[in-house]
Every structure is written in C-alpha cells, then in structure tokens.
Amino acid sequence: MEDVTNPAGRMGIRNRFLLQPRLDPAETAVRQVEALGYQRTDVRHIIVTHLDLDHAGGLTDFPHAKIHLHSNEYGITQRPLNLREKGRYRPMQWAHEAKFTPYTPDGEKWHGFDCARQLTDLPPEILLLAMGGHSLGHTGVAINRGNDWLIHAGDSYFHRHTMTEAKVPRTVRLFERTTHLNSHLAFETQGHLQKLVMNSEQKMTVFCSHDPVEYERLAGS
Numbered sequence: 658m659e660d661v662t663n664p665a666g667r668m669g670i671r672n673r674f675l676l677q678p679r680l681d682p683a684e685t686a687v688r689q690v691e692a693l694g695y696q697r698t699d700v701r702h703i704i705v706t707h708l709d710l711d712h713a714g715g716l717t718d719f720p721h722a723k724i725h726l727h728s729n730e731y732g733i734t735q736r737p738l739n740l741r742e743k744g745r746y747r748p749m750q751w752a753h754e755a756k757f758t759p760y761t762p763d764g765e766k767w768h769g770f771d772c773a774r775q776l777t778d779l780p781p782e783i784l785l786l787a788m789g790g791h792s793l794g795h796t797g798v799a800i801n802r803g804n805d806w807l808i809h810a811g812d813s814y815f816h817r818h819t820m821t822e823a824k825v826p827r828t829v830r831l832f833e834r835t836t837h838l839n840s841h842l843a844f845e846t847q848g849h850l851q852k853l854v855m856n857s858e859q860k861m862t863v864f865c866s867h868d869p870v871e872y873e874r875l876a877g878s
C-alpha cells in the first residue's frame with residue numbers, strides 16, 4: 658500500500674516512471690487477501706523469489722509474517738548496496754524489522770535444481786528451488802498439488818513462449834539481458850525449466866512473475 662500511496666518515494670523517481678506500475682490499491686497483495694475474506698494477520702508466511710523493488714513492496718503490509726528466502730538474497734539486506742544494486746533494491750521495503758528466514762540451497766536435488774529443502778513451519782509439499790541468474794539469490798517455489806506441481810519461476814523468464822518452442826519477442830530477450838545479473842546462468846535456468854515442462858513424467862505447471870496471459874490461464878485453477 659505504501660508503494661501505491663508514495664510510489665516515487667518507495668520505488669525511486671526513475672523506477673516509478675520507467676516501470677509505470679498500476680497504482681490501484683485493489684491490486685495490492687493485502688487488499689486481495691482481504692477480498693478473499695482473510696485479515697492481514699492471517700498471513701503468517703511469505704515466500705519471496707527475490708527482493709527486487711517490484712517484488713518486495715508488499716512485505717511492509719504483513720509485518721508479522723515470516724519471510725522465507727535464499728540466503729544470498731537475505732545477504733543483500735545485511736550490507737550496504739553497490740551502485741547497480743541501488744537501482745533495483747529499496748531497503749525501506751523491509752525496514753519494518755522484517756522477519757527473514759534465510760535458506761542455503763544445500764538440500765536434495767529436485768529435477769536438476771538445487772533445492773533449499775522444506776521450509777521451516779511450512780508443509781513438506783512446498784519447496785524452495787534455487788533458480789540462479791536473475792539476482793544473487795533468486796529462487797522459485799514448487800508446490801505439490803497432488804495431480805501436478807505448481808511452480809512459480811519468479812523472474813527466471815518473462816514471456817510464456819520461453820517455456821515452449823515458440824519465438825520469444827526480441828524486446829523481451831533484450832530486456833532479459835539488461836535485468837538478469839548473470840545472463841548465462843539465467844538462460845541455463847530457463848533450459849532446466851523448459852525440460853521440466855516438456856519432458857517430466859509428472860505434470861508441471863510453471864508460471865513467471867510478469868506474464869499476464871499465464872496468470873489469466875491459471876486464474877481459478
């Protein structure tokens with residue numbers, strides 16, 4: 658909500674105009690949780706794929722929640738930011754003494770991904786997966802739904818065609834190269850995800866953070 662009411666202050670003037678976020682209170686996580694009939698204090702756990710400013714703004718609205726994340730991403734919150742990091746992270750988004758629970762990715766391998774094992778106080782059906790390349794500690798989240806795995810790939814990719822043989826628009830590829838911290842590693846992660854979707858014996862439903870068509874497809878499923 659603070660990103661919506663004070664966008665330039667929270668995201669930085671440059672980001673506010675470059676990203677053109679839709680500043681509608683109804684789109685915030687807290688309002689959507691309330692619209693489902695819950696209170697914000699009912700949210701006890703948040704799993705963040707990473708802490709880029711367009712992913713971490715809502716943490717402030719859930720000060721009681723435990724925030725599960727990769728230890729490298731947590732490391733960013735514990736030291737001064739370098740120049741490049743200052744463009745993508747906004748420490749004020751976690752300045753409310755956020756209850757971080759960091760994980761090193763030293764659990765068992767899971768379909769080619771380094772797995773950060775099960776998460777503290779959460780059911781074993783939820784796994785944190787290291788999906789390197791986009792940021793220092795970027796992760797995905799896999800949830801076993803019984804008849805399939807639902808996998809949130811965060812910013813590992815930006816366009817649904819990345820998961821198929823179809824052509825990804827050039828502008829998206831260009832955008833990826835400027836936003837991934839390590840493009841080589843990020844494309845390796847995309848390869849792993851693609852294999853997962855196409856070759857796995859179990860049904861794998863994968864989506865990323867920024868493709869609205871994928872969200873529409875999954876709405877209500």
Ligand SMILES: [Zn+2]
Nearest residue numbers: 707709791812
């Ligand atoms: Zn990002």
